[in-house]
Amino acid sequence: MRVLRRCPGLAEPLRDGRLSLSTAAALGPVLTEGNWEExxxxxxxxxxxxxxxxxxxxxxxxAPREGPTT
Known part of the structure; x- marks a missing residue:
């Protein structure tokens, strides 16, 4: 699992049930080494x-582009 490779600290929350594989994967795009605990x-x-x-x-x-107003 790519997320686990980037943030090895996720192993314990996965093991103890705080996170499931699907929730860990969903967090993947925003997880960093600096924010994973939070x-x-x-x-x-x-x-x-x-x-x-x-x-x-x-x-x-x-932000949405401004389009012409009619």
Missing amino acids: LVGRAAYKTKVETEQLVGSLQPRP
């Missing part, structure tokens, strides 16, 4: 959907 705490025991919502709230979205 994110594991925020995502612990959450469903995949709840974790995806957390990830969505952390990822910046580009």
Whole structure:
């Protein structure tokens, strides 16, 4: 699992059940060596959907382009 290779500290939360494989994978795009502990705490025991919502709230979205107004 790529996420586990990047953040080996995830092994324990996976082992003790705080995270499932699907929630760990969902966290992958926003996990760094600097924030993984905080994110594991925020995502612990959450469903995949709840974790995806957390990830969505952390990822910046580009501002919509202004189009012509009629």
